[in-house]
Amino acid sequence: MTLLKAGRRRTAPRPAAGAPPWLLVVAALCASVAAIPLVYLVVRAADAGLAELVDTLLRERVLRLTLNSVGLAVAVTASCLVLGTAVAWVISRIRMPGGPTWLLVTALPLAVPSYLAAYGWMVAIPSFNGFFASWLVMTAVCLPYVALPVAAALRGASGDLEAVARTLGSGPVGAFRAATWPRVRPAATAGALLVALYTLSDFGAVSMLRFQTLTWGINSAYGASFDRNQAALLALVLVVLALTVVAGERKTRGQVTATATRTVPMHTVRRRWLPVVAVLVLASPVGGVFVPVAGLVSKLIEAETIRGIDVPRLLGAIGATLGLAVAGAFVAVILALPIAVLAARYRGRIVNAIESVGYLGHALPGIVVGLSLVFFSLAVLPTLYQTVVMLVFAYCVLFMSKAIGSARSGLAAVPEGLIDVSRSLGLSPLATWWRVIGRIAAPAIGVGALLVGIAIMKELPATLLLRPTGISTLAVELWNRTAVLEFGSAAPYAAALVLLAAVPAFVLSGIRGFAKEEE
Missing domain, CATH: 1.10.3720.10 (MetI-like)
Incomplete structure (x- = not known):
């Protein structure tokens, strides 16, 4: 019995001082692979000189590209955070026909690249372009990054505090905000981080939809062989934005202590509200999967x-x-x-x-x-x-x-x-x-x-x-x-x-x- 219990006991991390030196060296060398591009990009930008760096950053075009990138990332992240949390609550708290199938449907947009989704929308609407088009496509593709982890967190969240809040007169939204949201916030912010990074780094969709962001500007500057330094400087600006997002997420990240929980009972939605709930859950799969696939099939036939x-x-x-x-x-x-x-x-x-x-x-x-x-x-x-x-x-x-x-x-x-x-x-x-x-x-x-x-x-x-x-x-x-x-x-x-x-x-x-x- 003792041996059986030992066999089930999972490995506990040990102090780094006990790690074999060869493992530390090999792991450090493997990790350094990921740092090579950033290090070399910094060196390249430094070679351009401080004067060129300041001149590039103060150009009206660069400021516009930066604002476009930040604006799109903020808009997509905010919409995914709100809609993704709402979708997660629906598939975790409401009893609907189909049961677990809704979770699978919610995850479908993860299989479609953003540029493929943009392709499908452009087939359906040739004039579909600009900020709104980019926001719509990116939101549809990225929403599962928030919905899935929040849905998983909701399954482990305690129903006790939410039930107490309801008995004290709070409505469903108020009870969720006061009792459940603090427990699922780490999952939501982690998903929002992925959405922000994905949106900042996207090149294919925004280029197809003719919305000029930093990724578009980097590609254009690189294509102009006489302006490679500007491409490096724009790339460095994009990296700074991405690392700022990561640092901000780490600073606001919360930790939740596991406690004994009571399963939250599933609610049965009224028949008149079922279409509204279905539209909420299906918005992302329709925009990120079904419209692109429909456009693809129409061209194939x-x-x-x-x-x-x-x-x-x-x-x-x-x-x-x-x-x-x-x-x-x-x-x-x-x-x-x-x-x-x-x-x-x-x-x-x-x-x-x-x-x-x-x-x-x-x-x-x-x-x-x-x-x-x-x-x-x-x-x-x-x-x-x-x-x-x-x-x-x-x-x-x-x-x-x-x-x-x-x-x-x-x-x-x-x-x-x-x-x-x-x-x-x-x-x-x-x-x-x-x-x-x-x-x-x-x-x-x-x-x-x-x-x-x-x-x-x-x-x-x-x-x-x-x-x-x-x-x-x-x-x-x-x-x-x-x-x-x-x-x-x-x-x-x-x-x-x-x-x-x-x-x-x-x-x-x-x-x-x-x-x-x-x-």
Whole structure:
């Protein structure tokens, strides 16, 4: 019985002083990968000089681009925070026909890239552009980032305080604000952080919808070969905005102490209010999925589109997308594992610093990473400029944090007792990792790899800047055709991208189910 309890006891983090030196060094080297683009971008901006930096920042065009980026990010984040919280409350507190299906419907927009959603809206409404169009599309795509974590937090929130508030005369909204909101606020602010970063870094949707933001300005400045310094300075401005958002979220982040809770009873909505509730929940899936898919299908069924498909080019784009996704996911997981092992087993300032650097790529927009690696490769490693190696490296910088978080959770769940028993039976640390730790953590590591792979399939700006000549992904082909308003010829690539991204999504759900069985 004692051995059984030991086997169930999960690993508790140990002080960083107990970590093997080789693990600290390897984890630090892997984490430094994420810092290379930012460091080099700062060096490049410093070379431009203070006078050029001030002159660039005070230009009317730069101020307008900055205000457009900030304004769009604030508007999208605010609308997602309000609507996402409302949607989460509905699917968690109201009994509706279909039950858990509504949660799946709410998550659907996560599978659609913003530029693909913009493509569908432009097919339906060719004159659809500007701030409102960008706000609508980005809100529809990003709303699940708030709705899903808040819904999960609501399931664990205590119903006792909310019930007390109702008995004291508070209405449903007042009781939620006073008793439940403080408990779900950390989940809501974390989701709002993802929305703000996604909106600031978006390039494809705002460019298609002709709303000029910093990402658009960076791409335009880079395209003008005589003004590369301005591109670097604009990229630095965007990074400062992103890091400011991250710092603000960390400062306002709250922590909730787990307590014994009473399940909140589900409310039965009145029949007359059911259409209103359905519209609220379906607004994001309709705007982020159904309208784009409808536009895509309308173009695919046109006879001209079917006859005009360049099959070899389409197959080449599918092969390039799959190959880059597999390569990027594999390398990202290899780099993430030492950081995840260190973070799961040890604690301390050094460990926190290494892990934070590893997550740095999460705050760097794709166009900034792509631009900085263009400068870096030309100045330091010219032989790697426009090669698959540099493109895969960019993917690792951007998406390694997804693999770190997933792998860390899996490794932290490995029972300490099993590791002790394995070592007591004479197995080496490597054999223990392979036969015990690796097998238990494999589902979580696999989830991280699939998340990275899906993100790579949808990535656009870094791919546009770094892809080798002659290699084109589905996202790039879709962008190139949509940029010149060739919606019909873009449809096959959009359809292939949706179908291709759906495959790892199904596998992902299977791995998560396996992980739950293992637990």
